[in-house]
Amino acid sequence: DVQIVASGGGLVQPGGSLRLSCVASGFTFSDHWMHWVRQLPGEGLAWVAHIDSDGRRTNYAGSVKGRFTISRDSDKNTVYLQMNSLRAEDTAVYYCARGERGFDKLLDSWGQGTLVTVSS
Amino acid sequence: DIVMTQSPDSLAVSLGERATINCKSSQSILYGSNNEYALAWYQQKPRQPPKLLIYWTSTRESGVPDRFSCSGSGTDFTLTIASLQAEDVAVYYCQQYYTTPVTFGQGTRVEIK
Numbered sequence: 710d711v712q713i714v715a716s717g718g719g720l721v722q723p724g725g726s727l728r729l730s731c732v733a734s735g736f737t738f739s740d741h742w743m744h745w746v747r748q749l750p751g752e753g754l755a756w757v758a759h760i761d762s763d764g765r766r767t768n769y770a771g772s773v774k775g776r777f778t779i780s781r782d783s784d785k786n787t788v789y790l791q792m793n794s795l796r797a798e799d800t801a802v803y804y805c806a807r808g809e810r811g812f813d814k815l816l817d818s819w820g821q822g823t824l825v826t827v828s829s
Numbered sequence: 830d831i832v833m834t835q836s837p838d839s840l841a842v843s844l845g846e847r848a849t850i851n852c853k854s855s856q857s858i859l860y861g862s863n864n865e866y867a868l869a870w871y872q873q874k875p876r877q878p879p880k881l882l883i884y885w886t887s888t889r890e891s892g893v894p895d896r897f898s899c900s901g902s903g904t905d906f907t908l909t910i911a912s913l914q915a916e917d918v919a920v921y922y923c924q925q926y927y928t929t930p931v932t933f934g935q936g937t938r939v940e941i942k
Contacts, residue, residue, distance in 0.1 A: 744931075754871075754879065754922055754933040768929050804878050814926035815869055817890070819878035 711735040711818045715805045718823030721795055729790040729823055731805030736818075739763065742808030743781060743788040744816060747801035755801075759808065760788060773799075795827045831855050831925050835934035841942040848910040850937045852923035857904060860927060867927035870899060870908050873936075874919045882921075883908070915941065 717729040731743065745757040758769045758779040767779050778791040788805060802824050806816040832855040842848040852868070860867045866886040871879040881890045883899045886906060896911040910917055918941060923934040 753936045754924075756931045756933070759929070770930055806878075809884075812867075812884075812926065814929065814931045815867075815881075815884055816871075816879075816924070816926075816931075817881050817884075819880070822878055 711807070713805050713807060713818055713820030715803060715820045715823040718803065718825045720826045720828065722829050723796060723827055725795050725827070726791070726793045727795065727825060729792065729803055729805075729825070731788045731790075731820060733786045733788070733805075733807065736807070738781075738786040739783050740810050742813035743779075744806045744808060744814075745779060745788075745790050746804045746806055746816070746819075747799075748804065748822070749798075749801045752801075754804075757803070758790065759814070761813070792825070795825075797827050799825060800827045801825060830930055831858065831928065831932050833923055833925055833932050833934040835921075835923060835937050837937060838935070839938040839940065841940045842910075842913045843942045844915065845912050846942075848913050848917070848939055850908040850921055850923075850939070852901075852906045852908070852934050854904045854906075854925055858925045858927035866901065866906070867925055868899075868901070868906050869924045869926060870897075871922045871924060871933075872917075872919045873922065879922060884926075910939070913939070913941070 715731045744759040781788045802822040804822045805820040807818040809815040809817040869884040870882045873879040920936045
């Protein structure tokens with residue numbers, strides 16, 4: 710079975726940094742793009758970033774570009790989201806999701822999410 | 830960015846009745862290589878991550894009951910729950926995966942009347 714487990718969330722002060730991790734299992738990790746999607750409290754879904762299957766190409770939402778970095782480690786079946794210069798408006802549940810093989814921006818499996826709270 | 834707009838924001842339907850959710854894209858999401866619309870629907874139940882329900886406008890994900898269906902063309906799409914069950918209470922999101930950034934509708938909350 711496909712399993713995607715995100716971790717690393719917590720409380721951080723404005724301007725601070727946090728690194729989220731997402732461990733995947735049950736599928737060939739190197740075949741799939743991986744995405745981060747966030748959900749602000751009581752709000753809808755907003756795509757944050759993706760990384761292609763071999764880690765060469767990344768893309769970011771405008772609101773996080775220059776502050777967040779997505780990366781992956783195929784040896785550990787893990788994707789990361791390094792978040793710097795955090796702002797209150799980054800407070801959200803962050804989900805890690807798998808892109809469908811072949812149609813990479815179709816998010817066919819999601820992890821449980823990890824809560825990031827940016828507050829002083 | 831492609832803007833996805835859902836309507837209504839919420840609806841209450843009696844058990845066994847039909848629920849209909851609309852989704853409109855701000856531009857075409859027709860995928861040229863297969864002539865299908867790059868539109869997906871997700872279901873999110875409380876305290877759970879979203880779950881893929883339907884993609885390529887009308888293809889149900891494995892295990893999704895056939896009371897869920899979707900149709901549409903151009904820039905207008907509809908998700909229909911033919912006979913609402915208690916377990917269908919959730920927020921439903923449409924998403925375009927035609928281009929980056931992928932974008933979601935704002936969500937439609939479905940409740941039991």
